[in-house]
Amino acid sequence: MPIINAVRVLSDKNFKSDCTKKPAVIALAGNPNTGKSTIFNALTGMRQHTGNWPGKTVLRTQGQYIYNGQKYVLVDLPGTYSLLPHSAEEEVARDFLCFSYPDVTVVVVDATCLERNLNLVLQIGEVTRQLILCLNLMDEARRKNLIIDSDLLSRRLGIPVVETAARNGEGLNQLRQTICDVVNHRITPVPTPITYPPDLEQAIAILEPQVRQIMGERLNPRWVALRLIAGDQSFIRSFFSSLPDAGEGVKL
Ligand SMILES: Nc1nc2c(ncn2[C@@H]2O[C@H](COP(=O)(O)OP(=O)(O)OP(=O)(O)O)[C@@H](O)[C@H]2O)c(=O)[nH]1
Ligand SMILES: [Mg+2]
The missing domain is CATH 3.40.50.300 (P-loop containing nucleotide triphosphate hydrolases)
Structure with missing residues (x-):
């Protein structure tokens, strides 16, 4: 659960x-x-x-x-x-x-x-x-x-x-x-974004829209893209099992 x-x-x-x-x-x-x-x-x-x-x-x-x-x-x-x-x-x-x-x-x-x-x-x-x-x-x-x-x-x-x-x-x-x-949205935090070196930003720009398509905006797609690029296996396991159709072979 x-x-x-x-x-x-x-x-x-x-x-x-x-x-x-x-x-x-x-x-x-x-x-x-x-x-x-x-x-x-x-x-x-x-x-x-x-x-x-x-x-x-x-x-x-x-x-x-x-x-x-x-x-x-x-x-x-x-x-x-x-x-x-x-x-x-x-x-x-x-x-x-x-x-x-x-x-x-x-x-x-x-x-x-x-x-x-x-x-x-x-x-x-x-x-x-x-x-x-x-x-x-x-x-x-x-x-x-x-x-x-x-x-x-x-x-x-x-x-x-x-x-x-x-x-x-x-x-x-x-x-x-x-x-x-x-x-209650009387305060709206806007965390200052972190900018990465240009080659990493380019890779993020390719992956981010695809991540957004799969899971919308609930979890920042930029962060997910970064973890996927880093090959963070522990994150990737949790990420896939959090998807609604987990277990059905979801692919990015
Ligand atoms: N001086 C001081 N001590 C504090 C304060 N807040 C907590 N402490 C003390 O700091 C120690 C650690 O507090 P915890 O509340 O257990 O810290 P925690 O973040 O839950 O720790 P973990 O669960 O191990 O990550 C305890 O001895 C607290 O009494 C504070 O504002 N001032
Ligand atoms: Mg504690």
Whole structure:
């Protein structure tokens, strides 16, 4: 069963509230140890379930919360350094972000080591537009006298940036509000595109329209073209099994 269906079924069955709208699915992604679970726990409180991801021995944690009368299902993804997975945990995170189409992805980064963390932000920005950057551990950043220009970062990346110190509950209301604004299209992130060398751009230009024809715009066809050109076998396997007619020999 596709992961997203698992999320929606669980949330519908277990979530009792007056909210009638279908819950928005929010993915919490980020490098290991950036505070994803701290944010997850603060937002969802006791409304959580755990289990395994379909076909994996990796723990799946999801929960729900209500904000402004709207239901949200929050998925706490395993820590990942990149969308080019080197472990089952990273594969779970990659597959969820690429093929389960969360309504919004919040990338949680450690504000004290932005340089290392931003790699993943740029990668996820190639997969989805519905992206928020959460600069967590801002208390640590202040303690180290680091000054981060969040507005400039937001303009450069083309996505909203929220500062938090999740362990103290700082910034979490702003995070809830920003998620709500993106879900309801009051904020439209436009992740800054990455341009590659001309020969690679030419190859992308050939493949991208064919990918678009097969799967439309849900997953950025440019990103899919890049992974196909890279010969990323793990991605290609997940990509084909995500197609509606998977198993019938779909060819690009
Ligand atoms: N100082 C400070 N510590 C924090 C903050 N947020 C989380 N932490 C601490 O950072 C550590 C890691 O937090 P987790 O929430 O487990 O991080 P995670 O991203 O879920 O980690 P993985 O699941 O291993 O990827 C814990 O000791 C938290 O208490 C914060 O804003 N400030
Ligand atoms: Mg965690």
